[in-house]
Amino acid sequence: MQNIIIRNISVVNEGSTTVQDVLIRNGRIEKIAPQISGAEGKEINGEGKHLLPGVIDDQVHFREPGLTEKATIQTEARAAVAGGTTSFMEMPNTKPAALTQELLEDKYNIAAKGSLANYSFFMGVANDNAEEVLKANAKKDRVCGIKIFMGSSTGNMLVDNYLTLEKIFSETELLIATHCEDEKIIRTNMEKYKQEKGDRLSAADHPLIRNEEACFESSLVAIQFAQKHNSRLHILHISTEKELQLFGNMLPLSEKRITAEVCVHHLWFTADDYTKYGNLIKCNPAIKAPHHREALWQGMLDNKLDIIATDHAPHTWDEKQQAYLQAPSGVPLVQHSLLMMLEQVKAGRFTIEKMVEKMSHAPAICFRIKERGYIREGYHADCVIVDLHQSTTVTKENIYYKCGWSPFEGHTFPAAVTHTIVSGHLAYENGQFNENQPGQRLLFNA
Incomplete structure (x- = not known):
């Protein structure tokens, strides 16, 4: 070398x-x-x-195996590296989902051959695979954590069985990362707005359907489980002001048992942007009203929110052009997250040192990554x-995502x-x- x-x-x-x-x-x-x-x-x-230390992104969806028309580990790792992200942790909701130790290792084998970035993969949880999940305890030095979709349906990975949750939270030795949105609240809201608007539903209704209450109630349940069992809990993509009251900043990150992440798109966009971008910024949890974005910035600066990540989630352009109810949720972001935050540095939102803390140091501390995250x-x-x-002006020619598009096309960082x-x-x-x-x-x- x-x-x-x-x-x-x-x-x-x-x-x-x-x-x-x-x-x-x-x-x-x-x-x-x-x-x-x-x-x-x-x-x-x-x-x-x-x-800068390379960005460590603790939440990406690189779609392989099974969804490779959207992305592959190779294409998205390449895009990550072009944007200054040197390590990623990828989510289990592929096809098939990483719900067995064998399927999890298959993803590591794919990455070993073709990922330009460093990598780790979350073990997935379903209502019926708790025993299989707990086998990951033997790999806790080689697996970043386990992922639970708590109350929010993603394929067969909706976990709403309290006995399963009780077993995982009480017996796992790994960090538990959760997507927290309450499915019952979302379904109730969806029926309400379908009755009111019918075919006139649009992306602008997304934060009303997947609202603040849905996020808060699910996050509260996750925290109650973690507090009961003293688990290491990391709640992903916090998107609301109300959830901030669930997190503390009195301990150094290395001593926290309950931590939280905020994503770049929730720090950048607001619900006002649906008029311009529509389904292109439809994601779960939803981008919400401007006061939530301002609260998230403050929560991150106050260290209630510990990590800045992306939830990079590409879909094809044609999928995103469908009507609101058919268009999938997710935004490709990993190539541009560092540039997004550097623009905020230059705008005076925070210092470059604070940015590095949240995008490099904090993921290394939170996930206990060996000998990375610092210079x-x-x-x-x-x-x-x-x-x-x-x-840097984003153009079709310099977008490296396999899906070939970005909401930032035409924007100059x-x-x-x-x-x-x-x-x-x-x-x-x-x-x-x-x-x-x-x-x-x-x-x-x-």
Whole structure:
């Protein structure tokens, strides 16, 4: 593996930014110093640019196996790397869903052959596979966690059996990640709005059907289970102001047993944007009224919300062009999440150090990822170089998602990702990929 020396770059890490040289050797960060001499390898001039730890996205849907008309692990990992995401954790609702240990390992085998980014996969839970899920306890150093769709139907993965939930929460040794929306509330709301509007239902009705109450009630149940059994619970994609009262900020993240994630689209869009984007931003949980977005920003800055992620969920363009009730929920985001948040940095919403904390450090802490998430000597070299003086205009030609579209097409971000290094391998450089070395399986401190 080629050595890499990055010269005179602003290193953003652990709350501070300092100009340093960085030497990468044998896949690891060997030295960080104001000046490194005597080292040989590929030199990158970092003057005027920033070096960040690679983004760790704890929630993506890469659709393989079974839904590969939408995406594959290879295509979406490529898009991730182009956007500065070096590691991902992928969800089990593929076809077939990852509901057995064998099916889970099949996904790891696919990634080992073709994922340009580092990877991990969640074990899936159904009402009838608790014993199979608990076998993952023996793999807790090699599997990121288990995923429960609590009260929100996704294929055969709706988990509404309290005996199953009781068993999982009481016996698992892994982190439990939950999608929390109450299906009964959603169905009641759906019938109400169908009666009122019939064929006139549109994406603008989505946050009324999948409303604040549906999110809060389900999140509350998950937290009650976790508190009862002292489980490690991570609630995904918080989207409402009301849910924030369920989370605390009195403990450091490393000591929290209950944590929460906010997604980039809930920090960017509001319900006002359905007029422009329609089904393109239809997702679950729904993007809601502007006051929710403002509350989510504050909750993230106050450390009630611990991680920023994407819930990257691609569908084909034709699927999204269907009528509201037929169009699937989900937005492709993993290539543009870092640029989205860098735009917010430049707008003064938060500092680049805080952004790095939420997108790199915090996922590593929350999931106990081994030797990643920081720019530290001895750690795996997962890092991204960004130029805050360049801009990036999203076009059909530079969208790497297999689905081929993005709600950001035509938008110009006031920053650019120039280089992405994955486990010491220069995987992306100024629009070009180097795909001769796959990413690595993430390991965890059990």
